[in-house]
Amino acid sequence: MPHLSVRIPLLCVALSLLCANPALGQHDHSAGEFEVFVAAEAFHGSGHAPRDDADPWIDADVVLGVTEHKLRVFGEFFAAPGESDLERFQVGFEFVPETVLWLGRFHQPASAWNTEHHHGQYLQTDITRPYIERWEDEQGIIPQHITGALLESRQSVGGDGAIQLSGGIGAAPALTNLSMEPVSLIHSNPGRHGLSVTGRLAYLPEYVGASSVGLLFGHDDLDASYALALPALHSSHANLTVYGAYIDWTVGRWRVVGADYYVDVALDRTARHESFMSGYLQVERQMPRRLTVFSRLEDSARMQESRYVALFDHEDGNLEISLRRQALGVRWDYARRQAVTLELSHIVSLQQQSNQVRAQWSAAIP
Amino acid sequence: MECGNSVSRIAATAVLLTLLAAGMQALADEQLVLIVSAGSTIAQLDSLEVRKLFLGLTVTQDGNRLRPVLNETDARVKEIFLQNIVSMSDITYDRSLLRLTLIQGQRQPTAYRDIALLLQAVAADPNAVSYVWAKDVAHDSRIRILRVLWYD
Numbered sequence: 001m002p003h004l005s006v007r008i009p010l011l012c013v014a015l016s017l018l019c020a021n022p023a024l025g026q027h028d029h030s031a032g033e034f035e036v037f038v039a040a041e042a043f044h045g046s047g048h049a050p051r052d053d054a055d056p057w058i059d060a061d062v063v064l065g066v067t068e069h070k071l072r073v074f075g076e077f078f079a080a081p082g083e084s085d086l087e088r089f090q091v092g093f094e095f096v097p098e099t100v101l102w103l104g105r106f107h108q109p110a111s112a113w114n115t116e117h118h119h120g121q122y123l124q125t126d127i128t129r130p131y132i133e134r135w136e137d138e139q140g141i142i143p144q145h146i147t148g149a150l151l152e153s154r155q156s157v158g159g160d161g162a163i164q165l166s167g168g169i170g171a172a173p174a175l176t177n178l179s180m181e182p183v184s185l186i187h188s189n190p191g192r193h194g195l196s197v198t199g200r201l202a203y204l205p206e207y208v209g210a211s212s213v214g215l216l217f218g219h220d221d222l223d224a225s226y227a228l229a230l231p232a233l234h235s236s237h238a239n240l241t242v243y244g245a246y247i248d249w250t251v252g253r254w255r256v257v258g259a260d261y262y263v264d265v266a267l268d269r270t271a272r273h274e275s276f277m278s279g280y281l282q283v284e285r286q287m288p289r290r291l292t293v294f295s296r297l298e299d300s301a302r303m304q305e306s307r308y309v310a311l312f313d314h315e316d317g318n319l320e321i322s323l324r325r326q327a328l329g330v331r332w333d334y335a336r337r338q339a340v341t342l343e344l345s346h347i348v349s350l351q352q353q354s355n356q357v358r359a360q361w362s363a364a365i366p
Numbered sequence: 367m368e369c370g371n372s373v374s375r376i377a378a379t380a381v382l383l384t385l386l387a388a389g390m391q392a393l394a395d396e397q398l399v400l401i402v403s404a405g406s407t408i409a410q411l412d413s414l415e416v417r418k419l420f421l422g423l424t425v426t427q428d429g430n431r432l433r434p435v436l437n438e439t440d441a442r443v444k445e446i447f448l449q450n451i452v453s454m455s456d457i458t459y460d461r462s463l464l465r466l467t468l469i470q471g472q473r474q475p476t477a478y479r480d481i482a483l484l485l486q487a488v489a490a491d492p493n494a495v496s497y498v499w500a501k502d503v504a505h506d507s508r509i510r511i512l513r514v515l516w517y518d
Contacts, residue, residue: 035467035474065471069431074471090471097424100470120468123461152470160414207414208421210462290457333457337464364464 037061039121039362046355057081061119070094074102078119083137086185087119087145099153105185106150108198109166110218112246112259114144115200122362125255125284125331127343130298131322132261132278136173136180139312139321142242142263143220145182146170146196154207162207164200164214172196175224175238179312194221194237209250216244216261235267238308253286265308276302276309290333298325304350313350324348337364396518397500398446399511406492408432410512419495420452420475421459422466435488435496436477447497450516485509 040058059080066073072092078085090104107114113133117124134140148170157163173180174191181191202214222238246259260279267274282296300323303309313321329343341360347353400416402408408427411419419425425432437443444456452459466472478484481502488494489508503509 033473035464037468063468063471065467065473067431067471067473072471076468076471094424097426115469116465118468120464123465123468208417208423210465337460 033064033066035063035065036365037063037120037122037362038365039360041127041358041360044357059119059121061087061121063120072100072102076119085187089185090150098155100151102150102152103148105145105147105183106168108144108146108196108218109150109152109168109200110198110216110242110244111142111144112214112216112244112248112257115166116248120364121360122337122339122364125292125294125341126282126296126327126329127341127358127360128325128327128345130259130278130280130282130296131325132259132280132298132300136182139179141309141312141321142218142240142261143173143180143182143196143222146172146198147183147185147193148196154204156207157203160206162204164202164204164212167197167199169195169197172220172222175222175233175311180222192223194223196220211249213247213249214245216242216246216259218242218244233267233307233311237266237268239266240264240308241266255284257282257284265306267308274302274306274308276300276306278303292331292333294327294329294331296325296327298322298327300324310350321350322347323350339363397514398443398450398497398516399500399503400495400497400513400515401488401503401509401511402495403489403492404508404510406494406510408493408495408512411495416495416515417452420447422463422472422475430493433491433494434475435484435494436475437481437484437497438477438479439481439484439498443497443499446516451497 038058038060042057059078062077062079064073064075070093072090072094074088074090074092075086076088078087086105088104088106090102090106092100092102094100107118109115111133113129117129132142135144146168148168150166150168152164152166154162154164171183171193172195173182174193176191181189183189183193196219198218200214200216202212204212218240219242220240222240224233224236224238241264242261244259244261248257249255258279258281260277262277263275265274278298278300280296280298282294284292284294286292303321303323309321325345325347327343327345329341331339331341333339339362341362343358343360345356345358347356400411411425415425419432420434420436422434437447448454448456448459454462463474467474476487478487481498484496484498485503485506485508488496497515500511500514503511
């Protein structure tokens with residue numbers, strides 16, 4: 001199922017030239033509240049391979065941040081053909097340095113991948129994200145957008161290290177017609193929203209570094225009383241409890257990112273809970289000439305037996321539930337804040353196996 | 367004869383002092399210093415605080431949040447800043463600032479490519495912290511040097 005069009009390369013070249021325009025870098029000074037992350041992607045899959053990750057052919061993620069004394073306001077607006085949403089909007093108060101209480105809609109801290117990359121494709125080395133980390137509108141099976149309160153703190157321990165603690169509490173997404181619907185700040189809100197409690201405890205070997213290792217926890221009460229979800233699950237609630245561990249470690253030119261999740265699903269009218277596991281390991285290596293090669297392995301256990309997971313498997317074939325994936329790729333940061341990436345992957349899903357190739361241009365502006 | 371010796375001694379001393387002054391000037395030319403406004407109450411900042419500040423993390427003094435100002439007036443300053451202050455390559459530093467913006471909405475530090483504008487901005491903001499060649503602020507009463515960050 002090819003997804004190639006002449007407009008994609010043309011648009012990429014135009015945007016690339018615009019971003020690289022030397023005149024943009026010749027101001028006497030520069031700073032701003034806005035950052036825009038843009039990406040354009042071409043996709044080809046073997047057989048009846050669907051687009052799997054639902055990556056739009058072009059998208060823009062606008063990040064706004066304002067800091068005034070101890071007050072912070074932060075927003076992230078994502079736009080793509082057929083989709084636009086205020087993904088995050090948070091107002092925060094920084095009690096002491098690096099301890100902030102946020103109110104608003106945020107990404108739940110128990111996701112190892114999304115709290116690092118959010119919707120900014122340029123900062124993600126590869127093109128696809130692991131299946132277990134997908135967003136709700138990409139058939140993600142773990143709630144990612146919560147509306148409520150989030151406390152984040154980073155405190156020094158030992159010589160150079162730090163402990164990072166994040167805890168969120170708020171409204172979980174509702175289970176509507178075969179997908180999860182988080183509370184929207186700009187659209188309507190179908191369904192009822194239960195309680196979500198999520199957290200992360202991490203150790204950072206360097207207070208100012210990017211490496212960390214930690215434990216993740218999440219509990220979401222998903223209300224499934226809406227239309228098709230109720231008969232599919234035979235339950236009006238799905239109580240998800242997620243336990244996880246992750247590592248994101250950089251040593252010299254090497255980086256290792258891995259996470260493993262155990263998900264327990266409690267349904268009404270069933271004596272036994274469902275449970276399944278999913279995890280991934282990605283290894284990256286920086287090469288000369290600003291090249292980075294990467295490889296990722298994803299695997300799962302008992303996902304194919306879960307009624308809860310099957311709820312998200314659409315029959316239209318536009319998206320699919322991945323059980324396993326092997327991905328390999330290379331990224332080239334050919335200019336300041338611009339990169340092109342090629343990724344090959346083999347996917348085993350609930351329905352079939354497929355091979356996919358993706359090419360992507362991504363950038364951060366300014 | 368004695369008078370001739372005195373003249374020689376005076377001349378030698380004058381030459382020595384001239385050379386010393388020239389040497390001091392040359393030394394000062396090769397010093398990168400941490401600066402704040404002359405009216406600022408900012409006290410000393412250690413290396414970790416300076417690194418935190420320029421990596422976009424929160425650093426406060428007396429309850430005031432310090433504001434980093436990047437000096438991009440010449441390539442050599444940028445090179446020393448990356449190697450000795452944040453200890454990162456250009457691309458890694460840029461990505462770590464972008465990462466913080468994406469994660470927390472932290473505003474990126476203001477960068478100046480004109481030394482006069484940079485000094486003017488630091489002088490006007492009691493919470494601003496930047497770094498410049500010592501020679502650029504040697505006779506500038508608006509600026510206070512906190513410490514030497516690097517010298518050759």
